[in-house]
Amino acid sequence: MSEKRLPYARVGIVGAGQLGLMLCDAARRLGIATCVLDADSDSPAFVRADEAIVGDRFDPQALRKLAAASDVITFEIEHADTETLADLQASGTAVRPSATVLDTVRDKWRQRAALERAGVPGPNALLWSEEGDDSSPADAPLDPPFVQKLRFGGYDGRGVKIIRLEDDKPLPGASLVEELVDIRCEVAVLVARTPSGQELAYPPVRMEFDPEANICTRCLLPAGLKSDVAERCRTVAIEAVRALGAVGICAVELFVTGDGRVLVNELAPRPHNSGHLTIEASATGQFEQHLRAILDLPLGSVDTVRAAVMVNVLGGDSTGSPAVSGYEELLALPEAHLHLYDKRPSKPGRKMGHLTVCAGRLEGAVEIAGRAEALFRLNGHSADRREHGTR
16 A cells, blocks of 8 residues: 555646536545636636636647646546647646547537447438538438537537528538437436546436527436436447547437437537536546546446436526525525536526435425525626625
């Protein structure tokens, strides 16, 4: 048994949003130091990290500075200068997941093609336009209805559009099109994978979406799937992560179709919104698990401890300094765990936090979560003041 001085390791995080914030919190509990890189010094993780670098994720000098402060570089957002990251890897810096994985995943067409080559099931997909500005649904390789996805930059419902009619206006930009699948439900499976080959898949989480904004509003664990379908989801998710060679936590979003198929929608090679409930509901939360995985430490148990519902706290109808109502009433609810991200300003639809409710049975968690949603609101205050000395 060897002795090692603390901090056990130094982890550099590209990006400093809410995922970076929660990675920093998990790292501190494990005796791991963190350094975050982001262009915005008001980013949430800046106040939680041991060290912070103000710099653009596509700035080679900033990434080299992060590497100098880190034993391992990881990500809370996959959009970064992968050419510099590949150079850092070649010179001995541990980058996990690798620059190659980031390059593949952030281009949805390359991601889909890589999964197809590995035989991982997904919706039928075809490349559409390299630019898209002058194209119309009549030019698409599939007849409507179909799903248009921008190859680059989409997140939180942005960059995806269902084209139902030939006169629908498509999104501008390089795109692929996918068949419109008969979806019975959408689930996500978190897969943890280490450089030495340890692999564990969490039980599936059911995701519910706002039909207009196409943004995830709630996640439920357990997902309410038959045992054979749930196991198939875990198997397909592991196959997908192996196909890309990802290390760390990787969230695999899946469609369960009306005829019982399990299809990969897309992957995120980092902690993910669907996994927030694991902080309270699982033996090992996704942020701790990600750190264990990228540092090649023993993976923690993925067993579900309590049934849970996670509700995204979205900004209300106005923009401004965050203001809450129903705060005390929410905290009085049993097993209600509030996580606010200290984002400013609050904007309509912006993810400002999340709420997790745990219970012995899912029905109980759903009931309490419904009460919480009715009680609690977060909105933008017209006077954008920073009161009580807080950010």
